[in-house]
Amino acid sequence: MMGKGRAQAMGSRRAELPSRVDIAIIGGGIMGLSTAYHLSRISSLKVAVLERSYLVSGASGRNGGGLRMQWGDEGNVALMMESIEMCRGLAQELGINLWFRQGGYLFLARTEAGESRLTRNAELHHRLGAPTRLLSGAEALEIVPQLDVSDVRLAAFNPEDGVVFPWPFVWGYAGQAVSRGVTVRTHTAVDRIEGLADGLRLHLSTGERLDADRVLNATGAWSIELNRSLGIELPNHPHRHEIMSSEPLKPFLDPLVVDLATGLYFSQSTRGEIVAGITMPDEGPPATEVDLASSRRFLAHLGRALTTIMPLTAQLRVLRQWSGPYDVSPDGDAIVGPSPGLPRLYQVCGFTGHGFMMAPAVGKLLARLLAKGERHPMLERWDPARFSRGGSTRREDMIIG
Amino acid sequence: MDADERLLLRPGPERPAVSVRWDRDRLVTARRGDTVSLALLDQGILETSRSAKYRRPRGPYCLQGDCGTCLVRIDGLPNRRACLTAVREGIRVEPQNRLISGPDPxxxxxxxxxxxxxxxxxxxxxxxxxxxxxxxxxxxTGFGTLPDREPEHPARHEIHRPDVLVVGAGPAGRAAWSVLSAAGLDVLWLDRRDRGGLGTEAGPPPEALLPHTGVFGVYPQEQLWAAMSDVPEQAEVLRSIFPRQVLLATGARDPIIPLPNNDRPGVVAARGLLRQLERSGARLRADDVVVIGEGEHAASLAEDLGTEAVAPERVDRIEGNPVEALRLRDGRRSCRLVALAAPPAPAYELARQAGASVAWESGGFAVQRDDDGRCVREPWPVWVAGDMTGYLGERRAAMDGERVARALLRNHPPASPSSPSSRP
Amino acid sequence: MPRRSFVCRCEDVTLLELDHAIELGLSEVEELKRYTGLGTGPCQGKECMSVLVSHLVRRGLVDPTTVQPFTARPPTEPVTLGALAAGLPAEPES
Structure with a gap:
């Protein structure tokens, strides 16, 4: 074995599937694997995870790896405080380096509207015990000296927010789940789902069949396709979000910086790359299919915003660009729980680009629901039936990207 | 350094001296036309950075802009390719990711x-x-540090709508340009290198080429080919190119050969080394360099470098930092440079972004094309020629470039007298 | 300095490390890239891609008639943020 520590099998295309399981999880991204891991810790349920490609091939392998408590809604702040608390010891728990670094999130407001959002949110954070501080532009400069703060009206900084390297999260959950008896099968798609008297039957791309008492749809932006094939109509839709990283530089940037006026966010990874994305203007009608193309238009918008807020980056070079699918829910809240009309099929989707950071906490609360029927307070508002009931409310104003 | 300790012999007419400032306080005398990499190599300066994980010494390898380990700080800007940067008087070159002080971990x-x-x-x-x-x-981790300053001149943007975009000024690209421009087409011809790499044989006039211009991306949804011109000491130019057709001649890259200590400074690619020597009118002493590689490809590069080729199986390891010798299974061969001659691997990336398919062929992914040389039809026809379709070598690549350019003309004859030129 | 045989010098990936990842059950080009870091450095796989695939072919882990390289993401040549910014129309974003 190389170095110290121990690597373990993370599932493979050759993993043997049982003929029946208690819970089949479709999608080997962070949501499905975090849930599988927590199920293996708190129950003896038989669990299998099906990933149609390789691990980290979807949105879990394509995001910027930010984790923050600085949300605008009480429920999300509390959830993320729990998620970040879990992340502190998660590398040791999962036995893999996650490169979780709490350099904080620094939000910059350059408009009056942004200023009032930050002020209101800081009061909320304070009440909930999150250590967010409001700063002047000059004080923000002490945290990131290279910023141009000339039109920054207000900044908010939470030192406990941070960044991770997303891939090992997925491998870590998978490795631990496998070592606790979960089957993780890669390169295997679910072609069709058939209702049985006592469960659901999954017809797989390999020609195999897998029967399950309950099935969890953890396929994120790809969930729409699967749901539609079952006649389940939910209002989430895929949205292409582009991102880039720069050539690696020696460390100079501690926090993840968000410019509220442009929707620009950027941080520096452990490897030294600046990882950055931005809200694109005029995106047109909602997409119906996942599109992972890259655009020059994105690079232009990002280049403009980043060189404006940090002019020294003008002669830095882009190393690569890629895109990942946001799974956008119309009210910004996730869609989690039994499906309307098909209660054996659970949904865990609609996280609107922020599922990765929530997954540690969501996997745990979802495992408790599935194994013990425990209902976390967030499950009420995440109920997939809320849209048909007319109970959908937009609560969150801090969705970035 | 004494003249006889220098690596390069310069038999031709003497070129003007240019002084290069290395690592803050060392003045290095180079010759006009040298790249920064060759100027440093001449002085035995082979280590230009430390690696990310093991902190091993690293220096230039491919010497033609592909590999990523000759990156140095040039005139206050991080991560610049020493192998593509020509020396100029007073140029400041600094190593990256080396330790400033304290114990070496x-x-x-x-x-x-x-x-x-x-x-x-x-x-x-x-x-x-x-x-x-x-x-x-x-x-x-991390290589460079932030630039010293903001750019003096903001970057510019130019839009081009040529009949044909030709990418690459190697043998295939040169031959293709000659055919297309003779037919009266409006051709935009780009290469990431400067004109000094064009070669001295008869061919297109150097001013026909837009040098220092790398095509960085193909965006089919935007119907756009995007490039940046990075001419030293000038404002950068972003180029949005909306071509009617494209002819790619991006050549082939030189892979490393996985041998013990193949990362030592002084291990370089034989083809890249040869091109750098040709450009500077220099050569090496036979004792100083040895080629590792198999077959005719390695043998011919060894001959051009004036030395012998050793099969990889015979090599136990590379010794010294920088390179001092090759430890062979049956002996030891002293040298100062080890030149690797693996089969070149086609540079398929742009073609693949444009929608071409690639297939694994004898050590690389070759771009697949029809009999005429076309690999993509929509939203623009893309033609490919030369080594990117499978390594051909210079002579056959030139013939292929000419053949494909003629096929392009047959399929899309120029409609009318040439439209306004978008040439530089 | 110990002897090491490098497949990817940008990210310091040795033959031994590549084989270690293969032992864990990984065999696809895209997943080996992500697990070892190979091809994710400044050269973006220009130097190491064919070395990786040659190794996989030699070990019989991929079918040479169907194997594909990992996605060739832009930029394939350096481009600066400042030059990219110049590509936007002059009027400010609303």
Whole structure:
């Protein structure tokens, strides 16, 4: 074995599937694997995870790896405080380096509207015990000296927010789940789902069949396709979000910086790359299919915003660009729980680009629901039936990207 | 350094001297036309950075803009390719990711991780150790530091709508340009290199080429080919190119050969080395260089370099830092440079972004094309020629470039007298 | 300095490390890239891609008639943020 520590099998295309399981999880991204891991810790349920490609091939392998408590809604702040608390010891728990670094999130407001959002949110954070501080532009400069703060009206900084390297999260959950008896099968798609008297039957791309008492749809932006094939109509839709990283530089940037006026966010990874994305203007009608193309238009918008807020980056070079699918829910809240009309099929989707950071906490609360029927307070508002009931409310104003 | 310690022999007419400032306080005398890489190599300066994980010394390898380990700080800007930058009077060149002060952790890293480092499972527990490790790791990675200053002139944007975009000024690209421009087409011809790499044989006039211009992306949804011109000491130019057709001649890259210590400064690609020597009118002493590689490809490069080729199977390891010798299974061969001659691998990336398919063929992914040389039809026809379709070598690549350009003309004859030129 | 045989010099990936990842059950080009870091450095796989695939072909882990390289993401040549910014129309974003 190389170095110290121990690597373990993370599932493979050759993993043997049982003929029946208690819970089949479709999608080997962070949501499905975090849930599988927590199920293996708190129950003896038989669990299998099906990933149609390789691990980290979807949105879990394509995001910027930010984790923050600085949300605008009480429920999300509390959830993320729990998620970040879990992340502190998660590398040791999962036995893999996650490169979780709490350099904080620094939000910059350059408009009056942004200023009032930050002020209101800081009061909320304070009440909930999150250590967010409001700063002047000059004080923000002490945290990131290279910023141009000339039109920054207000900044908010939470030192406990941070960044991770997303891939090992997925491998870590998978490795631990496998070592606790979960089957993780890669390169295997679910072609069709058939209702049985006592469960659901999954017809797989390999020609195999897998029967399950309950099935969890953890396929994120790809969930729409699967749901539609079952006649389940939910209002989430895929949205292409582009991102880039720069050539690696020696460390100079501690926090993840968000410019509220442009929707620009950027941080520096452990490897030294600046990882950055931005809200694109005029995106047109909602997409119906996942599109992972890259655009020059994105690079232009990002280049403009980043060189404006940090002019020294003008002669830095882009190393690569890629895109990942946001799974956008119309009210910004996730869609989690039994499906309307098909209660054996659970949904865990609609996280609107922020599922990765929530997954540690969501996997745990979802495992408790599935194994013990425990209902976390967030499950009420995440109920997939809320849209048909007319109970959908937009609560969150801090969705970035 | 005494003249006889220098690596290069310069038999031709003397070129004007240019002084280069290396690592803040060392003045190096180069000759006009040299690249920064060749100027440093001449002086035996082979280590230009330390590597990300093991902190091993690294220097230029491919010498033609592909590999990423000749990156240095040039005139206050990080991560610039020394192998593509021509020397100019007073140019400031600095190494990157070297230690400023304090003990060198290289020995410690090597002792702890003799068999290798699994960075995913290294020092995970306990948490306090993990935190310290992460802090150290963060400081050891990364190459350059932020630029010294903002650009003096903001970048410009230019839009081009040529009949044909030709990418690459190697043998295939040169031949294709000659055919297309003779037919009266409006051709935009680009290469990431400067004109000094064009070669001296008869061919297109150097001013026909837009040099220092790398095509960085193909965006079919935007119907756009995007390039940046980075001429030294001038404002950068972003180029949005909406071509009617494209002819790619992006050549082939020189892969490393996985041998013990194949990362030592002084291990270079034979083809890249040869091109650099040709451009500077220089050569090496036969004793100083040895080629590793198989077959006719390695033998001919060895002959051009005036030395012998050794098959990879005969090599036990490379010795010295920088290179001092090749330890062979049946002996030892002293040298100062080791030139690798693996089969070149087609540069397929742009073609693949445009929608071409590639297939694994004798050591690389070759771009697939129809009999005429076309690999993509929509939203623009894309033609491919030369080594990117499978390594051909210079003579056959030139013939292929001419053949494909003629096929392009047959399929899309110029409609009318030439439209306004978008040439520089 | 210990002897090491490198497949990817940008990210310091040795033959031994590549084989270690293969032992864990990984065999696809895209997943080996992500697990070892190979091809994710400044050269973006220009130097190491064919070395990786040659190794996989030699070990019989991929079918040479169907194997594909990992996605060739832009930029394939350096481009600066400042030059990219110049590509936007002059009027400010609303």
């Amino acid at each position: 290289t020995v410690l890293i090597d002792t702890m991780m003799r068999s290798g480092m699994d960075h995913h499972h290294f020092m995970v527990r306990p948490r306090v150790v993990n935190q310290i490790m992460q802090g150290v790791a963060r400081n050891l």
